[in-house]
Amino acid sequence: MKVILLKDVRGCGQANTIVEVAQGYALNFLMPHKYAVAATEEKVKEMEAKKAQADAARAKAEEELSTKVKSLEGKTVTIVARATEKGGLFKSLGAADVAKAIQTEYSLDIPEASITTEPIKTVGEHAVKLASKNSKAQLTVLISAQ
DSSP: OEEEESSOBTTTBOTTOEEEOOHHHIIIIITTTTSEEEOOHHHHHHHHHHHHHHHHHHHHHHHHHHHHHHHTTTOEEEEEEOBOTTSEEEEEEOHHHHHHHHHHHHOOOOOGGGEEOOOEEESEEEEEEEEOSSOEEEEEEEEEEO
């Protein structure tokens, strides 16, 4: 019996895929637990339409992220943090802090996963790499003492 999986089922398949399973397994386990529905023509077309819509939304989001990353090429972001007299920071700064600084300065929402940086532990200029699926950029982060 062909069914469309609504959730990931171990040993059977991933969500939004059409799989062939035993009729008893489908009727006695998958369907009562709302893990699957029968793969009728109507349901298959509906699933394909949802999948195409999700792919279009994902492509649009990736394009927007690429545009944001390209716009930050060569720019500088300033972060003010508590530091010692020798220039060491009391708390290391990471991707979350850089993303927050970009949001504050440029009003661009960049996900932390797109920001590649080692933990910043000193005052001064540091290079941070931004990446999306289609583009890359380098951003300078200027850390100043509070």
